[in-house]
Amino acid sequence: MSEETAPYGTGPAKAEAPQIKRIRTHHLREMKQRGEKFAMLTAYEQYAAQTFDEAGIEVLLVGDSASNNVFGNETSLPVTVDELIPLVRAVTRSARRALVVADLPFGSYQASPEQAYLTAVRFMKEANAHAVKLEGGVEMAPQVRKLTEGGIPVMAHIGFTPQSEHNLGGYRVQGRGDAAKLVVEEAIAMEESGAFAVVMEMVPGDVAAEVTAAVSIPTIGIGAGVQCDGQVLVWQDAFGLRTGRMPRFVKQYADLHGVLLQAARDYAADVKAGTFPEAEHTF
Numbered sequence: 001m002s003e004e005t006a007p008y009g010t011g012p013a014k015a016e017a018p019q020i021k022r023i024r025t026h027h028l029r030e031m032k033q034r035g036e037k038f039a040m041l042t043a044y045e046q047y048a049a050q051t052f053d054e055a056g057i058e059v060l061l062v063g064d065s066a067s068n069n070v071f072g073n074e075t076s077l078p079v080t081v082d083e084l085i086p087l088v089r090a091v092t093r094s095a096r097r098a099l100v101v102a103d104l105p106f107g108s109y110q111a112s113p114e115q116a117y118l119t120a121v122r123f124m125k126e127a128n129a130h131a132v133k134l135e136g137g138v139e140m141a142p143q144v145r146k147l148t149e150g151g152i153p154v155m156a157h158i159g160f161t162p163q164s165e166h167n168l169g170g171y172r173v174q175g176r177g178d179a180a181k182l183v184v185e186e187a188i189a190m191e192e193s194g195a196f197a198v199v200m201e202m203v204p205g206d207v208a209a210e211v212t213a214a215v216s217i218p219t220i221g222i223g224a225g226v227q228c229d230g231q232v233l234v235w236q237d238a239f240g241l242r243t244g245r246m247p248r249f250v251k252q253y254a255d256l257h258g259v260l261l262q263a264a265r266d267y268a269a270d271v272k273a274g275t276f277p278e279a280e281h282t283f
């Protein structure tokens with residue numbers, strides 16, 4: 001089937017598509033230098049990825065949070081590399097401009113730099129990821145160095161790191177009081193090991209500001225205040241597809257749950273009443 005007549009989900013035909021320059025890791029660093037902020041969202045499949053890309057979101061993260069937001073687990077711990085690879089592939093196929101980052105899941109990189117490299121290579125080769133992300137500070141420096149030297153851009157993730165929730169004593173703010181200097185040290189270790197950016201999760205705003213000033217790589221906050229170079233949220237939180245208690249750092253920009261609920265109810269009511277399908281929907 002030609003691109004022009006393909007009915008589903010292929011977006012505009014390649015021939016008509018204007019040339020769009022892909023965001024690369026150095027562009028984010030240049031934005032930091034210019035004092036320009038950038039936005040990152042999670043994405044796990046085609047339509048969200050296409051829509052966020054069209055909206056100008058600079059970075060799409062295929063988070064290990066797919067564990068709870070796609071696969072229905074309670075935490076991010078159970079998700080596997082084999083489960084995440086098809087999601088990353090869908091997002092890289094769908095985003096024309098955004099930098100697509102694949103989150104390495106729990107247990108797929110902590111054992112050794114070699115394990116981290118072999119896992120990251122799978123995301124790069126099998127899913128066309130542009131970069132990978134891993135959780136941890138100073139203790140992950142050998143992993144970050146190994147990947148970077150092997151040609152794989154690494155985004156670090158410090159502060160509250162959900163894969164270590166059992167060691168951190170639950171979902172808690174990190175870096176309060178004396179622990180602030182540890183967060184700064186972690187960020188510096190990540191920059192020195194070659195990370196191109198660092199996510200900071202649930203860190204006091206003043207500490208995140210200090211980190212942002214202390215490193216030349218961009219910082220990306222989630223519950224880390226407005227002075228980070230970029231921000232990230234889980235899209236189902238920000239756009240209201242997920243319901244229930246939200247972390248304090250979430251701002252709700254839409255009520256997709258309400259929209260979908262009403263649409264599904266209207267459809268069911270039409271079917272039951274015999275008012276759908278109508279003549280125009282019938283061959």
Ligand SMILES: Nc1nc(=O)c2c([nH]1)NC[C@@H]1CN(c3ccc(C(=O)N[C@@H](CCC(=O)O)C(=O)O)cc3)CN21
Binds near residue numbers: 172247
């Ligand atoms: N849907 C979703 N959103 C996320 O932000 C997210 C995931 N899933 N899965 C992986 C991790 C887990 N994250 C979480 C989960 C819960 C809290 C939370 O309950 N925070 C509370 C307590 C903070 C405190 O103790 O001070 C909050 O009110 O922010 C925070 C981050 C962030 N990530």
Ligand SMILES: CC(C)C(=O)C(=O)O
Binds near residue numbers: 062233
């Ligand atoms: C919340 C972001 C930073 C993340 O790691 C994820 O979605 O998995």
Ligand SMILES: [Mg+2]
Binds near residue numbers: 064065076103
């Ligand atoms: Mg994650």
